[in-house]
Amino acid sequence: MSIEINARHLHLVSHKLCPYVQRSVITLIEKGVPYTRTDIDLAAKPEWFRELSPTGKVPLLQIDHRHTLFESAVICEYLDEITEKPLLPEExxxxxxxxxxxxxxxxxxxxxxxxxxxxxxxxxxxxxxxxxxxxxxxxxxxxxxxxxxxxxxxxxxxxxxxxxxxxxxxxxxxxxxxxxxxxxxxxxxxxxxxxxxxxxxxxxxxxxxxxxxxxxxxxxxxxxxxxxxxx
Structure with missing residues (x-):
């Protein structure tokens, strides 16, 4: 694992049934990346989530309490790029x-x-x-x-x-x-x-x-x- 990812705090905002969240979780597990997770109720979205999410959807990945990524494909590719043994081909x-x-x-x-x-x-x-x-x-x-x-x-x-x-x-x-x-x-x-x-x-x-x-x-x-x- 890279020094960069070891030094970062990753927080996944999620919903327990969302398949797009599952993509992100699978990637985190495959990469051996430590993270915290908060499941929310999408039928009663917290105000803090509304402020963070431009789309109103999960997953969100908060990085060091300062940066937020949305869209599962973006989150997964970010995790893939900053860790070893890529899950996408290099060619x-x-x-x-x-x-x-x-x-x-x-x-x-x-x-x-x-x-x-x-x-x-x-x-x-x-x-x-x-x-x-x-x-x-x-x-x-x-x-x-x-x-x-x-x-x-x-x-x-x-x-x-x-x-x-x-x-x-x-x-x-x-x-x-x-x-x-x-x-x-x-x-x-x-x-x-x-x-x-x-x-x-x-x-x-x-x-x-x-x-x-x-x-x-x-x-x-x-x-x-x-x-x-x-x-």
Whole structure:
């Protein structure tokens, strides 16, 4: 670890369910960077947070109580640049390609939001099909067990939280999104077992996520009712 990061105080402002926060936490853990964390309620944002965040979103990374970074991609790349053993490739074209797949992951998260917000079956099925098409595009790209093979990278930090959604949802209902996608399934399993990915959420994350979805009274909320639980 660099002298610079050892000398800095890092404070992550977060929300316990946010996948973008999880990216940052995974990166911090992979880098072995010490930090403190404060979870906030996004439905009742503290005034100090409103003053710090230009977008009103998490995560925020406070550095030495003086500087604030927002946007998870920026936070992760900052952490990657000031520490050893980079999680992004050093070669410019490869680095740009990884950044592109990170943006692709953000688009996948938008579709997941469409999935759990859909009020009608037709809209739910459209979101589910759109998600499957995204993973079909990823299938030939993945080297496995991680995105580029044996080395864990920043792309993996992005997709760990994505797959976690489906780990929770599919404990109650079969979505069929990953059927016939062996590379994606191998990648998903590898990320599920990665210690940094596991540690990025609290033990009660599955219950909290199910409660969050059920409060939306969506089509997925009906499928997540206990009577639909996988046997």
């Amino acid at each position: 410019p074209l490869q680095r740009a390609q990884h950044r592109a797949w990170i943006e692709f992951g953000s688009a996948v998260l938008n579709l997941i939001a469409r999935l759990y917000n859909a009020g009608y079956e037709v809209d739910f099925d459209a979101a589910r099909q759109a998600l499957r098409e995204r993973f079909l595009r990823l299938e030939p790209v993945i080297a496995a067990p991680y995105f580029t093979g044996t080395a864990f990278g920043l792309v993996d930090a992005v997709y760990g939280p994505i797959f976690r959604y489906f780990d929770v949802f599919e404990s109650r209902t079969d979505l069929g999104i990953f059927d016939g996608l062996p590379n994606v399934q191998h990648w998903r399993q590898s990320l599920r077992q990665r210690e940094s990915v596991r540690q990025a959420v609290d033990p009660d994350y599955p219950q909290a996520l199910i409660a969050f979805v059920q409060a939306r009274n969506s089509w997925l909320a009906r499928l997540l009712q206990p009577e639909h639980a996988a046997l």
